[in-house]
Amino acid sequence: MSQLLDKMNPQQKEAILTTEGPLLVMAGAGSGKTRVLTHRIAYLMSEKQVSPYNILAITFTNKAAREMKERVEKLIGERGKDVWISTFHSMCVRILRRDIDLIGYDLNFGILDDADQLSVIKTVMEDLNLDPKRQSPKYFLSQISNAKNELKTPSDLNKEFENEDVIRVYEKYQQTLFKNNRVDFDDLLMLTVHLFEKHPEVLSFYQNKFQYIHIDEYQDTNHAQYKIVTLLAEKFRNICVVGDSDQSIYSWRGANIENILSFESDYPDASVVLLEQNYRSKQMILNAANDVIKNNSGRRDKQLWSDRGEGEAIEYHRASDGDVEANYIADKIAYMRRDAYDYHDFAVLYRTNSQSRAIEQALLRQNIPYRLVGGQSYFKRKEIKDLMAYLRLICNPDDDLSFVRVVNEPKRGIGAASIDKLSHFAAESELSLMSSIQDATGVVAKATLNKLMDFKTMIYMLRAQIEDHSLASFIDLVLSQTGYLEMLENENTIEADSRIDNLGEFKSMATQFEDVDLDEILAEEESEERADDLPTMTKLIILLNDLMLQTDTETEEEANESKVTLMTIHAAKGLEFPVVFICGFEDGIFPLRSAIEQGADDLEEERRLAYVAITRAEDLLFITNAQSRYQYGMRSANPESMFIREISETYLNKTGIESRPRPSFTLKEAMESKAPKRQIKTVSLNSGSSWNSGDKVEHDTFGEGVVVGVKGEVISIAFSAPHGIKKLMGSHPALKKRS
Secondary structure, three states, rough: HHHHHHHOOHHHHOOOOOOOOOOEEOOOOOOHHHHHHHHHHHHHHOOOOOOOHHHEEOOHHHHHHHHHHHHHHHHHHHHHHHHHEHHHHHHHHHHHHHHHHOOOOOOOOOEHHHHHHHHHHHHHHHHOOOOOOOOOOOHHHHHHHHHHHOOOOOHHHOOOOOOHHHHHHHHHHHHHHHHHHHEOHHHHHHHHHHHHOOOHHHHHHHHHOOEEEEEEOOOHOOOOHHHHHHHOOOOOOEEEEEEOOOHHOOOHHHOOOOHHHHHHOOOOOOOOEEOOEEEOOOHHHHHHHHHOOOOOOOOOOOOOOOOOOOOOEEEEEEEEEHHHHHHHHHHHHHHHHHHOOHHHHHHEOOOOOHHHHHHHHHHHHHOOOOOOOOOOOOOHHHHHHHHHHHHHOOOOOOOOHHHHHHHOOOOOOHHHHHHHHHHHHHHHHHEEEEEEHOEEEEEEEHHHHHHHHHHHHHHHHHHHHHHHHHHHHHHHHHHHOHHHHHHHHOOOOHHHHHHHHHHHHHHHHHHHHHHHHHHHHHHHHHOOOOHOOOHHHHHHHHHHHHHHHOOOOOOHHHHHHHEEEEEEEHHHHOOOEEEEEOOEEEEOOOOOOOHHHHHHHHHHHHHHHHHHHHHEEEEEEEEEEEEEEEEEEEEEEEEEEEHHHHHHHHEEEEEEEEOOOOOOOHHHHHOOOOOHHHOOOEEEEEOOOOOOOOOOEEOOOOOOEEEEEEOOEEEEEOOOOOOEOOOOOOOOOEEEEEO
């Protein structure tokens, strides 16, 4: 026990030793929460003699789950492999793979990715004669996802939702998925709840199994995840949730901050531990973070502190424009690179992806290598999605979604019009597309029907040969027999060669999966089966579902290259860097203009995002913005971010252009401070006319505004959203003064 508690601070020890009953660990940024979680699991096993099979730990990313598992194994040895540590979605896949047939699905269900979901939505909209120009497919997908996160079925929405089209699309979308024995990521959570509620014996099994439950990043849970956790913990109530209300930044994808803030209401007997000592950052950085976040009301109060030293003041640089801001960042990196820093020590964070362009160009000009986080995932590349669709179709010939994707890939002379005809015929006959081919005489042209029959024969021949091969050799067979590899080889381009390499990497991954990973998955599921004893088709189905959960991984080669990291603040959560730049710290950019306009809740989430950004820095922090920049194709000006104004000046070293004080009035107040609108007159101005701050104006394009600054012939005018502050010549013909 002394080893497990060695070098722990008093609060961390308390969290580890409080093993019975509900426990809330409110862990500030960089406070060692993962260390606490892993040592708590090790303590339960070594000191409390709890079986690893009775311990559950859930986190949000595959990377975090892997790291947690590695740490537990390092602490406790081989027995650590038997602890169930996974993401919510991985856990639900394993639960459903065992019992989903109880709620009407086949055990060999497949998982849809985002692109496939969108494809289904588009087909459903077409069937329902809905115009995608009036309501986009992504809108419907978002509404359906929100409903599922709230555990609402189409009939539930029918009682409260005004948009009937959403209900119709949701209903038909679910019917399509069910018919194809497919589920989406939201279904994994929702169907697990349904399984637990409709089959108490299944819930009872997992309640008895998971007697000690740990949930990481609890502030990021949505309602469905909250419900799963609540049901699992109902019997033994040994639930430990770890999180930070100040780092809740995912409300846009369903996360509910109230889950962590109301934990003590849910469990009145809960113990609460605050982790406030930060092991990551210098104190000056933490002072700035504390200054910003204390302005939020929806939080549990805490003060981050560090014994790493005071550190240097935060450099706040205000540039004249966006390009100068980007060059300042590149110059700083190039200069500091000559000292003790390497490229991978630097991160540039921004609020939205569109801000990366100027930064990328500035880095390229100085030959500074960088990696842009958020690029296309390996598993979303066309050739990989095509191969996976072939494999899914071989496992389940009635999978219409996979059928449509690959029936003419490579080209077989089977056009979209023929597939549409076959789809209508299949729907009327209540058959899958594959099954309907044999009866489709007269539905499509004879030549096309022959090609469809050839395709069907090929799929069933591959299906018949699967058990004669390993996963890797079967993938070779599929790529060969389908003509897919030959198609790429005939292209004879660099891009095609790259795609062939990607397919080769998939084969390597399948080999590793069959040799190593599959046995681990089966062990975690406490299955009596072993990889060597499983049919190849079963292995393939498990592989395809497992790969659908691996979209947040990075190759070892990519991770080891020394490059400056460019990423959004959302993507940076959980990461840390010695030197961090946060750019675009301006009202309208960070915080977003929409958050400023929409009210307190949105603004508080933006402030939490600022807190997350600031606390990514270990040693040095730079905050930058610009007096003006190009936005939406035109130059505009934004005031410095309100979050900058919340940081005490004693923590800031200001460089660049000194920002002017912002007007004390809002645009709305300024507009209402003059004469009633019915008396408004407009007068044209020539170059000799004078302007003063507070003058009301009208612009032919931007509408009404208020003058907030005058410098010679150039005036700064605050217009209503989305235009913001514009700098214009006072003599501009589109501009009129209102009196």
